[in-house]
Amino acid sequence: MDGAGVLAPEGRWLASWVAAGRHGTMEYMARTLDARVDPRKLLSGVASVIVLAAEHTRQDPRRGPAPGSIARYARGRDYHNVLGKRARVVARLLRSRGHEARSTVDSAPMFERAWAGRSGVGFSGKNCCTIVPGLGSHVLLATVLTSARLEPDAPIPPRCGSCRACLDACPTGAFAGPFELDARRCVSYLTIENRGPIPEPLREGIGDRLFGCDECQEACPFCRTAPPPEGATAPFALDRRWVESDATTFLRLDDASFAELTRATPLRRPGRSGMARNAAIVLGNAGSAVHVPVLAEAARSDPSPVVREAAAWALRRLRDRLG
Ligand code: B12
Numbered sequence: 186m187d188g189a190g191v192l193a194p195e196g197r198w199l200a201s202w203v204a205a206g207r208h209g210t211m212e213y214m215a216r217t218l219d220a221r222v223d224p225r226k227l228l229s230g231v232a233s234v235i236v237l238a239a240e241h242t243r244q245d246p247r248r249g250p251a252p253g254s255i256a257r258y259a260r261g262r263d264y265h266n267v268l269g270k271r272a273r274v275v276a277r278l279l280r281s282r283g284h285e286a287r288s289t290v291d292s293a294p295m296f297e298r299a300w301a302g303r304s305g306v307g308f309s310g311k312n313c314c315t316i317v318p319g320l321g322s323h324v325l326l327a328t329v330l331t332s333a334r335l336e337p338d339a340p341i342p343p344r345c346g347s348c349r350a351c352l353d354a355c356p357t358g359a360f361a362g363p364f365e366l367d368a369r370r371c372v373s374y375l376t377i378e379n380r381g382p383i384p385e386p387l388r389e390g391i392g393d394r395l396f397g398c399d400e401c402q403e404a405c406p407f408c409r410t411a412p413p414p415e416g417a418t419a420p421f422a423l424d425r426r427w428v429e430s431d432a433t434t435f436l437r438l439d440d441a442s443f444a445e446l447t448r449a450t451p452l453r454r455p456g457r458s459g460m461a462r463n464a465a466i467v468l469g470n471a472g473s474a475v476h477v478p479v480l481a482e483a484a485r486s487d488p489s490p491v492v493r494e495a496a497a498w499a500l501r502r503l504r505d506r507l508g
């Protein structure tokens with residue numbers, strides 16, 4: 186789309202979101218507000234912004250009732266790498282034709298969903314996600330800024346109508362209203378971005394989720410399309426290392442084995458202690474006496490105080506539930 190100019194209404198929305206503190210501890214959102222709404226800060230001669238959307242897997246693991254689910258986008262290779270490569274191909278093509286070009290996949294401060302909306306790639310649902318007609322919101326985004334003046338596509342008008350299924354489906358009540366997410370209550374934030382303890386009142390809502398959350402997308406009628414054939418989303422296909430792991434695995438890992446298990450996947454982001462903290466909460470919620478020994482060991486000797494506290498909480502929760 187013709188991108189010369191700033192994201193004015195979207196920028197005001199973003200600024201008010203940050204001013205309300207809804208970004209929690211994601212300080213980078215506050216620090217980079219200017220660049221997020223003005224792409225000239227990233228490429229001074231920008232005339233157009235190209236948005237790429239790639240569908241990720243919707244495959245489920247076949248592994249029985251072991252506790253610990255992982256958000257769909259994170260079940261295979263890291264999208265920053267996969268989409269980064271694809272976006273760089275587009276940028277190189279533009280440069281080979283004499284234009285300036287810079288690609289980003291959440292690797293620079295771009296307001297990606299806002300550009301997806303402006304470019305007609307999709308529209309923002311009440312769950313905040315970019316919904317691509319025919320695919321739903323199980324897509325990841327990348328952008329290419331360029332000095333090339335391209336013919337813009339028209340934005341797609343919002344299509345949610347009176348539906349509010351996503352808002353009602355959220356396990357932690359993270360929506361302050363339609364289109365308005367308070368990240369501080371979102372399972373995705375709590376399990377991936379947040380480095381400290383997860384607030385106690387929200388732990389039950391974490392349920393079985395070890396990393397991220399898909400509930401507000403699962404509830405969405407636009408996501409009830411046929412899943413793509415496995416080959417089409419190949420880089421995001423289920424990673425064997427993850428399929429063979431569950432919450433107990435993540436509670437037992439040391440730093441080196443965590444690095445090996447999560448190499449080139451998004452699961453690296455919370456770090457070993459973040460994933461072990463999440464695992465303890467998942468096991469507390471699972472309600473099985475089988476997990477008492479692994480939790481007791483973590484409560485006693487995990488090097489991280491955040492993990493020890495989460496494991497102690499899980500043991501208390503199991504005791505209350507099992508007697
Ligand atoms: C910070 C962040 C998070 C935070 C905050 C999420 C949020 N809703 O803001 C947390 C950690 C919670 C998170 C969670 C997730 N994230 Co995230 N995240 C980001 C990041 C880095 C910035 C998002 C941002 O700018 N937030 C600020 C708020 C204000 O933005 P927003 O609510 O999305 O704004 C839109 C709507 O609310 C709407 N809107 C609402 N009111 C109004 C009013 C006006 C006037 C206007 C104009 C617009 C408007 O328009 C906005 C633009 O579309 C982007 C990458 C990037 N660089 O952009 C990825 C990104 C948005 N995340 C992504 C994904 C996949 C997820 C998860 C699905 C992961 C998961 N399964 O666990 C969840 C979804 C949660 C949800 N329902 O939003 C994808 C989005 C894919 C998609 N189809 O939308 C992105 C684009 C990464 C990528 N490159 O693919 N994420």
Ligand code: SF4
Pocket residue numbers: 354355356357358359360366370371372373397398399400401402
């Ligand atoms: S990702 Fe999960 S916790 Fe976050 S808003 Fe959606 S349903 Fe709620």
Ligand code: SF4
Pocket residue numbers: 310311312313344345347348349350351352401404405406407
């Ligand atoms: S569940 Fe309904 S309200 Fe929410 S994004 Fe989908 S269509 Fe919109």
